Amino acid sequence: MFTFEIGGKAIAVTDASEDEAKRLLDGEEFRSDLARLESEDGPLWDGVAALTVRPATQAEIDEFNQVEDETEEFEDDDLEDEEDEEGESSVIVFLVPIVDSEEDDEN
Numbered sequence: 001m002f003t004f005e006i007g008g009k010a011i012a013v014t015d016a017s018e019d020e021a022k023r024l025l026d027g028e029e030f031r032s033d034l035a036r037l038e039s040e041d042g043p044l045w046d047g048v049a050a051l052t053v054r055p056a057t058q059a060e061i062d063e064f065n066q067v068e069d070e071t072e073e074f075e076d077d078d079l080e081d082e083e084d085e086e087g088e089s090s091v092i093v094f095l096v097p098i099v100d101s102e103e104d105d106e107n
Helices: 018-026 028-036 058-071 101-106
Strands: 002-006 009-014 037-039 051-055 079-083 089-094
Touching (some): 002 018, 018 028, 018 089, 028 037
C-alpha cells in the first residue's frame, strides 16, 4: 500500500501498486479532485504544494483496512475507487476528513 502526501502531510492511502499510485497522482482527474476537496483546515491542495507517493506506514495500513471493513456495509465519503488503464479499480482512503465544496454549494 502507498500513501499520498501533500506538502509532506499524509492525506490518503491506496491499495494500488506503486506505479499505479504514481500514475494516479500525476493524473489530471485526481489532481483536480485534490484541488476541489477541502479538509477542516481548508483546501486539500493549493495546486502548488509538492505531491508525493511513499510506502504506507503500518498505522496508515490499519486505518485503510478499518475504513474498508466499515464500508462493506455502506458507502463512505472517505473511500474512493479509481480505475486503472485495464479497468481494475484501486481503493483510496482519505486519512483526513474531507468536505466536497461542490456538494455544499448544491445544498
